[in-house]
Amino acid sequence: xxxxxxxxxxxxxxxxxxxxxFEAIAxxxxxxxxDAPAPVDGWAARDVVRHLTTWFPGFLAGGSDIVLLxxxxxxxxxxxxxxxxxxxxxxxxxxxxxxxxxxxxPHTGDLPLxxxxxxxxxxxxxxxxxxxxxxxGQAPELDEAYAAQLLAGMEPIDEMLRASGQYGAxxxxxxxxxxxxxxxxxxxxxxxxxxPGGASA
Numbered sequence: 745x746x747x748x749x750x751x752x753x754x755x756x757x758x759x760x761x762x763x764x765x766f767e768a769i770a771x772x773x774x775x776x777x778x779d780a781p782a783p784v785d786g787w788a789a790r791d792v793v794r795h796l797t798t799w800f801p802g803f804l805a806g807g808s809d810i811v812l813l814x815x816x817x818x819x820x821x822x823x824x825x826x827x828x829x830x831x832x833x834x835x836x837x838x839x840x841x842x843x844x845x846x847x848x849x850p851h852t853g854d855l856p857l858x859x860x861x862x863x864x865x866x867x868x869x870x871x872x873x874x875x876x877x878x879x880x881g882q883a884p885e886l887d888e889a890y891a892a893q894l895l896a897g898m899e900p901i902d903e904m905l906r907a908s909g910q911y912g913a914x915x916x917x918x919x920x921x922x923x924x925x926x927x928x929x930x931x932x933x934x935x936x937x938x939x940p941g942g943a944s945a
Contacts, residue, residue, distance in 0.1 A: 749761060749887075750762065750887045750889065750890040751887075751889045751890050751893050754858075755837055755858040755859065755861060755862035755866070756834070756837035756838050756842075756858065758862060758866055759830075759833060759834060759837050759861065759862070759865075759866045759869075760834060762866050762869050762870045762873070762890075763830040763833070763834065763866075763869055765870075765873055765887075766796075766826065766830070766869050766872070766873045766876065767823075767826055767827060767830060769873055769876050769877045769880065769882055769884075770793065770822060770823045770826050770876065771823055772880070772882055773789065773822075773823075773876075773880035773882070774880065774881075777789060777880055777881070778790040778822055780879055780880070780881075780939060780940060781879065781939070781940060782875050782876070782878070782879035783874075783875050783878050783879065783933045783934065783937045784875055784933075787875075787879075788879070789822075789876060789879035789880050790818050790819065790822045791818075792872050792875045792876040792879060793818050793822045793825060793826050793876070794818040794822075795872065796826075796829070796868065796869055796872060797815070797818060797825055797826065797829040800812075800829075800833070800865050800868075801814075801829075803849075803864070803865070804836075804847075804861070804865075806849065807847040807848050807849040807852070807860065808845060808846075808847050808848075808857055810836055810857075812829065812832045812833070813828075813832065815827070815828025815829050816828065833861065833865070836857075836861070837858055837861060842857050842858050843856070843858060845857040847859075847860035847861075852864070867894055870886065870887075870890065870891075870894070871894070871927070871931055873886060874886060874924070874927075874928055874933065875933070878933075878937055878939055879939055880939065881939040884924060885924075886924045886927070888922070888923045888924060891923045891924050891926075891927045892923045892927075894927060895923065895926060895927050895930060898930060899930070902914070902930075911930075911931050911932050912931070912932025912933075913932055914929060914930055914932065915928075915929040915932060915933065915934055915935070916929065917929040917935055921935065
């Protein structure tokens with residue numbers, strides 16, 4: 745995946761790329777390893793999928809008239825749960841009428857629906873791709889340019905993000921750290937976390 749594909753894509757195409765990458769990581773996981781620890785305290789690998797498939801439907805419904813249907817249980821089939829969920833989000837973004845819809849939320853203000861999905865959800869999927877890859881012993885290989893774009897947008901609002909409680913304490917990384925490692929450290933992950941019995945993240 746070329747870097748500029750992600751950074752310059754439309755919200756619909758960026759979601760297609762990011763969600764597709766997440767699906768590839770999920771599909772590449774050892775079926776017996778979904779209960780292995782994840783880099784987020786208290787989470788197992790399947791909880792990364794659970795997080796994304798549970799917080800976003802309520803967020804979306806609360807700011808629009810769109811209701812996403814629940815797919816298979818993450819406990820039964822995390823890969824298919826993700827596929828069903830991601831396909832519904834993609835259908836919303838691919839709908840020509842999405843460009844005319846607004847997302848209204850007292851915490852975010854009014855935003856075009858596609859922009860809201862892109863800013864709050866697709867970016868979250870991208871960052872949690874690191875968690876899922878690390879938890880399942882795979883190399884995250886995040887798109888460096890998009891990681892840099894997100895990091896540049898978040899660093900100026902560091903204090904606000906910490907105060908929100910959505911990110912852990914920032915973890916310092918070496919001066920020669922990659923952009924992927926710097927992004928992981930910024931959102932409170934140890935970029936050198938190692939999956940038990942697996943490969944280094």
